[in-house]
Amino acid sequence: MKEEASVDFEEIEGEIELSPPEIYAANLIEWAVDQRASDLFVSDSENSVIIAVRRLGKVQTVRRLARDYGHKLQGHLRVLAGSDAGDMLRPTEGRGVLHTPNGSKVDLRLSTIPTLYGQDVTIRLFDPVRGTRSLTELGYDSYELEILRKMLDQPAGLILVAGPVASGKSSTLYAALDALNDESRKIHTLEDPIEHGIAGVMQSQVNHKLGLDFADLLAVVLRHSPDVIMIGEIRDSRTANTAIRAGISGQLVLATIHAKSAAEAIDSLVQYEVNPKFVARSLVGVINQRLIRTLCPACKRPSEKKANEVPERLKSRVPVSPEHLFESVGCEECFGDGYQELTCVSEILQNSSEIEQAIATGQPAADIDAIAKQQGMLSLAETIATRVLRGETDLKEAQRCASDPSLSSLEVS
Ligand SMILES: [Zn+2]
Incomplete structure (x- = not known):
C-alpha cells in the first residue's frame, strides 16, 4: 500500500483533519455505525496511522492520518473507553458509551496492543438498535x-x-x-x-x-x-x-x-x-x-445465465424455479459493494x-x-442454495460462505 500523510475520505462527512481529536473520534464512530461496521481499527503503520472498519465481515481501509494526529485520536479513543491513554507499552482494555452528535448512543469495547510501529487500537461497536x-x-x-x-x-x-x-x-x-x-x-x-x-x-x-x-x-x-x-x-x-x-x-x-x-x-x-x-x-x-x-435490492440484477431447475430436495422451500439467479453490482445505497x-x-x-x-x-x-x-x-449449502434461488444473495457470495460444488450447478454453465 502507498504511504501518504493523509488521504481524503469523502464519506466521513463534515470532518476536517484539523478538527479536535475528540470531535473527530465522535464523528468517526458515528460514521462507522451508520456504515453498519462491527469494528473500527486505528492502527500505527510505518509512517502513518491507518483507520479501517470491518463492514459485513470484511476489513476496509478508509483513511490514513499523519502520525501525530493519529496518536491523539488513539489517545482520545482510549479515554472514551476509560482506559489509560498514556500507557502505550501494555495491552489495555476498556468499554464506554458514546453519545454521538446526532443524539444516538453507541456501546463500545476497546482493546489495544503494542505493535512494531506503535499500537493497534480495536473498537467493537455495539449499536443498541441492531443488537x-x-x-x-x-x-x-x-x-x-x-x-x-x-x-x-x-x-x-x-x-x-x-x-x-x-x-x-x-x-x-x-x-x-x-x-x-x-x-x-x-x-x-x-x-x-x-x-x-x-x-x-x-x-x-x-x-x-x-x-x-x-x-x-x-x-x-x-x-x-x-x-x-x-x-x-x-x-x-x-x-x-x-x-x-x-x-x-x-x-x-x-x-x-x-x-x-x-x-x-x-x-x-x-x-x-x-x-x-x-x-x-x-x-x-x-x-x-x-x-x-x-x-x-437497489442495484442487484439478473444474471445473464439461465437458472437450472430447483433441486428435488429444495422444492418444498422454493416451489417455483426462477428463470435467472441474481448477482451483485454496487451503487450509492450499498457504498459500492x-x-x-x-x-x-x-x-x-x-x-x-x-x-x-x-x-x-x-x-x-x-x-x-x-x-x-x-x-x-x-445442509448449510442447501440452505444457502435456497437464498440464491430466491434472489436474496448471489453465487459468488454463496460459494464464499460454503465451498460446495452443488452450488455452481444451480445455474446453467
Ligand atoms: Zn446497491
Whole structure:
C-alpha cells in the first residue's frame, strides 16, 4: 500500500483533519455505525496511522492520518473507553458509551496492543438498535423459524449453536432469549463478555482475573432456580458435564460450541468426556450457522445465465424455479459493494429417536448427519442454495460462505 500523510475520505462527512481529536473520534464512530461496521481499527503503520472498519465481515481501509494526529485520536479513543491513554507499552482494555452528535448512543469495547510501529487500537461497536434483533429479524425463513420455535418450546434440554468466530452465534442466542423472556421463566446467562443488557434477565460475566470461568458460574447459577440458562461457550469438560446434567434435570440450556457442522457439534460435546447416553437424552437440537451477505435490492440484477431447475430436495422451500439467479453490482445505497446486510444461514438438526439412538451408541458424526438429512434437515449449502434461488444473495457470495460444488450447478454453465 502507498504511504501518504493523509488521504481524503469523502464519506466521513463534515470532518476536517484539523478538527479536535475528540470531535473527530465522535464523528468517526458515528460514521462507522451508520456504515453498519462491527469494528473500527486505528492502527500505527510505518509512517502513518491507518483507520479501517470491518463492514459485513470484511476489513476496509478508509483513511490514513499523519502520525501525530493519529496518536491523539488513539489517545482520545482510549479515554472514551476509560482506559489509560498514556500507557502505550501494555495491552489495555476498556468499554464506554458514546453519545454521538446526532443524539444516538453507541456501546463500545476497546482493546489495544503494542505493535512494531506503535499500537493497534480495536473498537467493537455495539449499536443498541441492531443488537437486540428478534428471531424473525435474523434472516431465517418461515420453515426454519417453525423448527426453532419448536425447539425453544421444549421445557428442558440442550440447544447448541455452532459455527466459527463471527458467524452470528451470539445474535442468535440473544434473539432466542428475547423469545423466551416473557416473564414466565427465570433466565440466567453466563457470558464472556456481556454484549448487551437484556431487561429481566440475570446476566453474569466470566471473570478470568478472579478465576471465575463458565463452569464455576454455572455451578452457582444452578442454585438460583433457573428455567433457562445461556452459556456463552462450552469449552471444557466441567462445563459440558454440568450443562448436560442441567438439561436432563429440567432446565433449558442454550450454549455455543466450536464445530464445523451440526453433527460434528455433537461429536465435540462427546469429546469433553461426557457420557454419550446423557448427550443423546438431553439434546434438543443443534443450529450450525454462518453469516451471508444479502444483495443490495437497489442495484442487484439478473444474471445473464439461465437458472437450472430447483433441486428435488429444495422444492418444498422454493416451489417455483426462477428463470435467472441474481448477482451483485454496487451503487450509492450499498457504498459500492453490492451487498446490503449480513443474515444467518444455518443447518438445523433436531433430535429424534433415531438420532438419539445413534448418539447413545457412539456412531460417528457422518452417520448422524446422514440420518438428519434423511429426516429432512437441509445442509448449510442447501440452505444457502435456497437464498440464491430466491434472489436474496448471489453465487459468488454463496460459494464464499460454503465451498460446495452443488452450488455452481444451480445455474446453467
Ligand atoms: Zn446497491
